[in-house]
Amino acid sequence: MDVFSDLIRGVRAHGSLFGSSTLSPPWALHFVDGAPLTLCTVLSGAGWIVPEHRPPEPLRARETIIVRGPATFTFVDEVGTRAEPLACGEHCATPEQGGTRHRRGWHDCGGDAGDGGGATTLIVGAYPVCGEISRRLLDALPVVLRVGGADTADPVLDHLAAEVRVDAPGQQVVLDRLLDWMLVCSLREWFDRPGGEPPAWWAAQRDPVAGEALRLLHAEPAAPWTVSTLAERTGVSRSTLAKRFTDQVGEPPMTYLTHWRMTLAADLLVEQDSVTIADIARAVGYSDPFGFSAAFKRVRGANPSEFRRTATTASPATARPVPARTTPAE
Numbered sequence: 275m276d277v278f279s280d281l282i283r284g285v286r287a288h289g290s291l292f293g294s295s296t297l298s299p300p301w302a303l304h305f306v307d308g309a310p311l312t313l314c315t316v317l318s319g320a321g322w323i324v325p326e327h328r329p330p331e332p333l334r335a336r337e338t339i340i341v342r343g344p345a346t347f348t349f350v351d352e353v354g355t356r357a358e359p360l361a362c363g364e365h366c367a368t369p370e371q372g373g374t375r376h377r378r379g380w381h382d383c384g385g386d387a388g389d390g391g392g393a394t395t396l397i398v399g400a401y402p403v404c405g406e407i408s409r410r411l412l413d414a415l416p417v418v419l420r421v422g423g424a425d426t427a428d429p430v431l432d433h434l435a436a437e438v439r440v441d442a443p444g445q446q447v448v449l450d451r452l453l454d455w456m457l458v459c460s461l462r463e464w465f466d467r468p469g470g471e472p473p474a475w476w477a478a479q480r481d482p483v484a485g486e487a488l489r490l491l492h493a494e495p496a497a498p499w500t501v502s503t504l505a506e507r508t509g510v511s512r513s514t515l516a517k518r519f520t521d522q523v524g525e526p527p528m529t530y531l532t533h534w535r536m537t538l539a540a541d542l543l544v545e546q547d548s549v550t551i552a553d554i555a556r557a558v559g560y561s562d563p564f565g566f567s568a569a570f571k572r573v574r575g576a577n578p579s580e581f582r583r584t585a586t587t588a589s590p591a592t593a594r595p596v597p598a599r600t601t602p603a604e
Contacts, residue, residue, distance in 0.1 A: 276479055276488070276489055276492065277475045277476070277479055277488050277492060278411075278461075278462075278476065278479070280407065280492045281407060281408060281410050281411040282408065282411055282457075282458065282461070283407070283408070284403065284405050284407050284408035284541075285311065285401055285402075285403055285408045285411065285457065297319070297321075297351070297393060297394045297395070297396060298393050299351035299352070299355075299357075299394075300350075300351050300352075300355045300356050300357035301321075301349075301350065301351050301355070301357050301360075301394075302348055302349070302350045302351075302355050302357040302358065302359040302360065303348065303349045303350075303359070303360055303362050303396075304346065304347075304348045304359040304360065304361050304362060305346055305347055305348070305349070305362050305398065305400075306346050306361050306362065307343075307346070307400060308343040308344035308345060308346050309343050309400035309401060309402065310342065310343045310344070310401060310402060310403035310412060311340060311341070311342060311343070311400075311401040311403060311412070311415075311457070312340065312341045312343070312347070312398060312399070312400045312401065313338060313339075313340050313398070313399045313401065313453070313456060313457055313460065314333060314338065314339045314340075314341065314349065314396065314397075314398050315336075315337070315338045315396070315397045315398075315431065315434075315456065316333050316334060316335050316336070316337060316394060316395065316396055316397075317335065317336070317395040317396070317397060317431060317434075317435050318335050318393070318394065318395045319335060319393055319394025319395060320332065320333065320334045320335060320394060321333050321349055321350060321351055321352075321394050321396070322349070322350050322351075322352060322353050323339050323341065323347055323348075323349055323418065324347060324348045324349075324350060324353070325341055325345060325346075325347040325417055325418055326345040326346050326347060327345060328345075328417055328418060330353050331418055331420065333349070336428060336431060337420065337421065337422055338420070338421040338456065338460050339418060339419070339420050339421075340415070340418070340419050340421075340457070340460060340461070340464075341417065341418055342412060342415050342416070342417050342418070342419075345417065349396065349398075351394070362398075395435075397434065397438070399453045399456070399457075401457065405540070405541040405544065405545070406537045406540040406541050407537055407538065407541055410537060414472075414473035414475075414476070415461075419460075419464045420464075421460045421463050421464055430452065430455050430456055430459060431456075433452055434449075434452045434453075434456070437449060437452060474522065474523050474524040475488065475523060477522065478519075478522035478523045481518065481522050483508055483510055483514065483515060483518040483519070483522075484518050484519045484521075484522035484523055485522075486507075486508045486509075487504055487508050487515060487519055487527055488523070488530075490504065490507055490508070491504070491527070491530065491531050491534065492534070495531070495534060495535055495538060495558060495559060496535075496556070496557060496558055496559035497559065498559065499527075499528070499531055499559075500528075501515060501516055501526075501527060501528060504527055515527065532569060532573065533573060535558040535559055535560075535569075536558075536569065536570055536573040536574055538557075538558050539554055539555075539557075539558045539566070539570060539578065540574060540581065542554045542557060542558070543578055543581055543582040543585065544582065544585045544586065547582060547586055551563050551566070551567065551578050551579065554566075554578065555567075566578070
């Protein structure tokens with residue numbers, strides 16, 4: 275298990291609403307949900323993403339922008355548009371709520387994205403983020419990140435554009451997985467961009483020593499690791515492992531392991547509220563629940579019982595992820 279795969283596993287589309295919506299200027303769509311991650315792709319035409327408290331970002335054909343919540347954002351035909359903002363939220367695409375026509379996959383027949391008439395075709399996918407594991411991924415992202423359009427057609431976008439026009443058995447699964455595919459490809463491209471500043475763990479994955487140590491720690495987080503046993507499994511000396519890992523990742527291997535174990539434990543405490551603290555301690559590599567509780571409080575600022583109680587009594591809006599959805603509008 276590599277670090278990126280581990281962190282993104284809780285970021286999955288489920289029950290997404292997709293559409294191919296043709297927008298004719300002027301327009302201003304205000305996405306008010308403040309989702310943890312929102313992926314915006316223009317299939318044709320152009321517009322501007324205007325994040326809350328951030329400068330506007332142009333979005334051209336075949337480009338993708340990912341916006342990190344909880345701040346909201348607006349998609350407009352031009353900066354300073356005369357259009358009145360249309361609030362788009364969970365029910366924006368539902369006809370009963372005043373939204374546009376839709377099925378799970380639908381195409382707005384009111385216009386053709388390829389007619390050259392200045393219309394813009396937008397697809398938006400809002401992502402929930404489940405648990406503390408995936409929040410470590412969000413912490414590595416800026417408020418807005420851009421993935422530039424390629425000179426040749428992106429096959430993922432081509433599949434997406436074709437799928438939203440039909441209504442076929444299994445379509446929901448196809449749409450969800452295409453959205454996941456778009457998100458993963460977009461993040462990988464952004465992390466690998468020339469001159470970029472990816473998180474330390476991303477670059478460290480390519481180091482033969484630190485990368486192998488990271489893979490081992492993520493594959494077997496509950497193993498009785500020491501620097502010596504990790505060095506032996508990695509095939510280098512103890513001092514070489516300690517230095518390479520710290521230089522590449524930014525913290526010593528056992529410190530990284532403790533933080534990762536506490537992240538795993540935080541999710542287990544919330545997701546499996548009937549499991550005892552002792553069982554969770556063993557699941558993340560602690561034979562002594564008291565030692566686990568002390569480590570958890572040191573890292574998370576509360577003991578496991580307090581953390582579980584606070585998380586499970588939080589409001590539904592903050593405690594439970596909502597299904598991902600696409601919020602198109604005309």
